[in-house]
Amino acid sequence: MGRLRRSRTHRAQRDVHRASRTRARTKDLDQIQLIDLDPKNRAKLEAQELDYEKPGLAQHYCVECAKYYETDSALQSHWKSKVHKRRCKALKEPAYTIEESELAAGLGRDDRRAVATTPDTAMSQ
Incomplete structure (x- = not known):
């Protein structure tokens, strides 16, 4: 008796990543915060x-x-x-803006930063 032969047909593996890319997506958190949670738009x-x-x-x-x-x-x-409670908690945090991403990359200027004291002003105090 010989060994068992596999099927001659080639079975393609499922592309799991493609399924997640093509699935219907919902709105992102920043879109919901900026547009949908506005009282006028929410009522609509x-x-x-x-x-x-x-x-x-x-x-x-x-x-x-x-x-x-x-x-x-x-x-x-x-x-x-x-799921809903988790989403509501995530929506309470402020949206991540383009300015924040530029600051993280070192491209922007942070106006909120405290003004550093110079040696002249430190001695006069």
Whole structure:
């Protein structure tokens, strides 16, 4: 008896990274902080018109997570979940701005930094 032969067909491995790149993305935290959490925009998002293309006809929307839910009970249970509470906690922190990234790279000037005392002013005190 000989050994067992493998199948002759080549099975391609799943591209896990491609799946994460092509998945539908939600809004980033800075987009939600700057646009959606504004009281005027928040009221518009919470009271949307009927949209047959969106889940739950766009009537059950979580502004902090930027997600639509099928039913009101699903939205209520989402508000109690760890995922929603984590997202709300992350939204309380200030958004990371371009100016901060330039300062971290050493390209900008920090105006908030305390003015260093020169030797002349230190002796006069």
